[in-house]
Amino acid sequence: MSDLDERIAGVAWNADGLAPAIVQQWDTREVLMLAWMDEESLRRTLTSGRVTYWSRSRQEYWRKGDTSGNIQMLHSAQLDCDGDTILLQVDQTGAACHTGTRTCFDGRDLPAGDGARA
C-alpha cells in the first residue's frame, strides 16, 4: 500500500462511511465550515488539491466551488487522535458559506450566560 492508501485506511468512518471535516482557512485560522467526506472524496481531495465532499442531502460528490466559483484549495490535512475527524487547512476563495458570508458561523451567536467569559 502507498502511504496515502495506508493513511486513508486508518480513518474510522462512521456507520454511513463518512467522517466530519472541519475546514479552516490556513493563514487567518478562521473556522469556515464543517462538511462530510467519504473515502473517495478524501482521496480526491488529497490527490487533486481541490477540496471535495460527500453531500448527504444530495447524495453526490460535491467539489467545493464548482457552482459558486468559491473554490477551496487544500493546504494540509490532519486526522484526529481517534481517526474519526478530519481537519482541513485550506485556501478559500471568497465566501465559504452558501449564504454569502465568509464562514458558516458568521453572525449566529448562541447566547452564553454569566458563567462564560466575556
Place this chain on the structure above:
Amino acid sequence: MSDLDERIAGVAWNADGLAPAIVQQWDTREVLMLAWMDEESLRRTLTSGRVTYWSRSRQEYWRKGDTSGNIQMLHSAQLDCDGDTILLQVDQTGAACHTGTRTCFDGRDLPAGDGARA
C-alpha cells in the same frame, strides 16, 4: 421562551439527538478537537461556562477536565448556517487531547499529493 431556549430550540440535532461541536482556542485560533453535544450538554455549557459534552462511547455527560484537570471555559459559541454544527470558542487549560497533546490533530498529517499547495 427565553432567548437561550429559543436558540437551543433552533439547533437541528441529528437522528441521535446530537450535533458536532468544533472546539477552537479563542485567542490563538487553534482547532483543538471535535466532540458531540445534545440539548442538555449545550444548555449546561451555555449557562455554566464549563464546556460539557455527550460521550457517545460512555453514553454519559462529560464535563471536560473533571478527570484530567484540563478544563475548557467557554468564551463564545456560534451555530452554523444549517443549525446542525456548533462552534465553541474556549479557553483551554493544558492539553485538549487525552493523549496529552495540545490538540487532537497534532502530528497526524494526512499526506497531500502534488495538487495541494505546500
